[in-house]
Amino acid sequence: MKTLVTTAYRPTSSMLERAARVSEDLSLLQVPRNKRSIDRMHADEGADLLVCLKERLEFYPLGKKEPFFFHPNSAAFRTKRPLEQDPVIEVSRLAPGDSFLDCTLGLASDAIVASQRVGERGCVIGCESHPVLAYVVGQGLQAYNEMLHLEEAMRRIQVVTSDAVSFLETLESDSIDVIYMDPMFTEEITEASNFTPLRGPADHGQLTEQWVAEAKRVARKSIVLKAHFRSGDFERFGFVRRVRPNTKFHYGVISVRP
Numbered sequence: 001m002k003t004l005v006t007t008a009y010r011p012t013s014s015m016l017e018r019a020a021r022v023s024e025d026l027s028l029l030q031v032p033r034n035k036r037s038i039d040r041m042h043a044d045e046g047a048d049l050l051v052c053l054k055e056r057l058e059f060y061p062l063g064k065k066e067p068f069f070f071h072p073n074s075a076a077f078r079t080k081r082p083l084e085q086d087p088v089i090e091v092s093r094l095a096p097g098d099s100f101l102d103c104t105l106g107l108a109s110d111a112i113v114a115s116q117r118v119g120e121r122g123c124v125i126g127c128e129s130h131p132v133l134a135y136v137v138g139q140g141l142q143a144y145n146e147m148l149h150l151e152e153a154m155r156r157i158q159v160v161t162s163d164a165v166s167f168l169e170t171l172e173s174d175s176i177d178v179i180y181m182d183p184m185f186t187e188e189i190t191e192a193s194n195f196t197p198l199r200g201p202a203d204h205g206q207l208t209e210q211w212v213a214e215a216k217r218v219a220r221k222s223i224v225l226k227a228h229f230r231s232g233d234f235e236r237f238g239f240v241r242r243v244r245p246n247t248k249f250h251y252g253v254i255s256v257r258p
């Protein structure tokens, strides 16, 4: 789907400058807002819209009335609890100073929790195949300033716009401590979240033999999969499932090194 860059209803000069920068960064066409509503623009242009506001970027996939924008989401409350009890940290055995590759960055909530855990000696890379989503989240991670306790963790995350398998293929063997995968669920979970407007546009690709084989080559400590509790991918790809009673998703782990 084509994406066009525009501004708020009444653009300021700084919004126009920002829109020009974003359109250049993403090689996307910039179109004037001309006081049109989002619905009107969707009808006129037949494209997704990336709206540059003063404080943030908002992404309106075609036909959606609610925008997607960056927000730490579940990381906001998860990082207020003891980190070693967070399911991603516990299952992966991620430790301070480790490196963490999130193959499916999405909103970056899991990556922010991991980044808080690894601390200043660690490193976190987030890989996202949807270029506009990767850009909105990448900019948000660098600029978001409403949660002081997460700023250092957010700034540490390096965003890579790529398909996970292609990116893994560029990495050396045994070079990342923990590799994490959270592909889109094939069964819809009805709870609303900031991710809801992206359900359609996000990459719905599922785990493959090649993806797991590459992760095994690159991981030093563990590979973690998050999937719907009814997913057969845990068993299909050799992950040991950690059952979480009364939750709609489970985690599975392949321990590379004990």
Ligand SMILES: C[S@@+](CC[C@H](N)C(=O)[O-])C[C@H]1O[C@@H](n2cnc3c(N)ncnc32)[C@H](O)[C@@H]1O
Pocket: 103, 104, 105, 106, 107, 108, 109, 110, 111, 127, 128, 129, 130, 133, 162, 163, 164, 165, 182, 183, 184, 185, 201, 202, 203, 204, 205, 206
């Ligand atoms: C369920 S969301 C991940 C949510 C994320 N764990 C979080 O904390 O916000 C899955 C994301 O991974 C992306 N994705 C799916 N398959 C991918 C792949 N093969 N390579 C890179 N990104 C992928 C989707 O576009 C989507 O944004």
